[in-house]
Amino acid sequence: MSVLAPVTFIGAALQDRRISASPQTAIARVEEKRLDDTGGEGPIFLEVRYSFIAASGARFHGRGHVSQRVYDKLAVGDGLEVQYAADDPSVNRLIGGSPEAGVYYFGIAMIGILWFWFFGLRRWRRELRGEPDPALEWS
Numbered sequence: 292m293s294v295l296a297p298v299t300f301i302g303a304a305l306q307d308r309r310i311s312a313s314p315q316t317a318i319a320r321v322e323e324k325r326l327d328d329t330g331g332e333g334p335i336f337l338e339v340r341y342s343f344i345a346a347s348g349a350r351f352h353g354r355g356h357v358s359q360r361v362y363d364k365l366a367v368g369d370g371l372e373v374q375y376a377a378d379d380p381s382v383n384r385l386i387g388g389s390p391e392a393g394v395y396y397f398g399i400a401m402i403g404i405l406w407f408w409f410f411g412l413r414r415w416r417r418e419l420r421g422e423p424d425p426a427l428e429w430s
Contacts, residue, residue, distance in 0.1 A: 313378055316386065318371070320368060324365060336356050337357050339361075339371070343375075349380070351381055353383040355385040357385065
C-alpha cells in the first residue's frame, strides 16, 4: 500500500462528511470520458469529467470514477446526477455509478484494523506475557 493511501482514504471520508452535512443535488453534463490505464498489470480507471450549475448560479466542475457499465452507457453531453456541499459546490461527487466510496471506507477500516493489531493487540499480548510495553521501548 502506498504511503499516500491513508491520506486519500481520509480525504475521501472528509469530503463525504462535508457533502453529507449540507447536501445539494444538480444535473451535470458529461464533458469528457477518460480511460486512465496505469500501464502494465495495474488497474484501469474509468473517469468522467463533468460540469454543473449550483444553486448560486455559478458553474462548477468535477470528476469521478465510474463502473464499466456506467462508462459504456455515457456519452459526452449526457446528464448525470451529482451531489455537492451547499456551502462549497467545488466539493462534489457523482451519485451512483461510482465504486470508489466503498473502496475508501474499506481502506479506512483496514488501516484501523492494522493500527489496532500493531499498537493494541500486540501491546496487550506482550503485557500478558510479562514483557515490557513496546510503546515505551522507543523512548
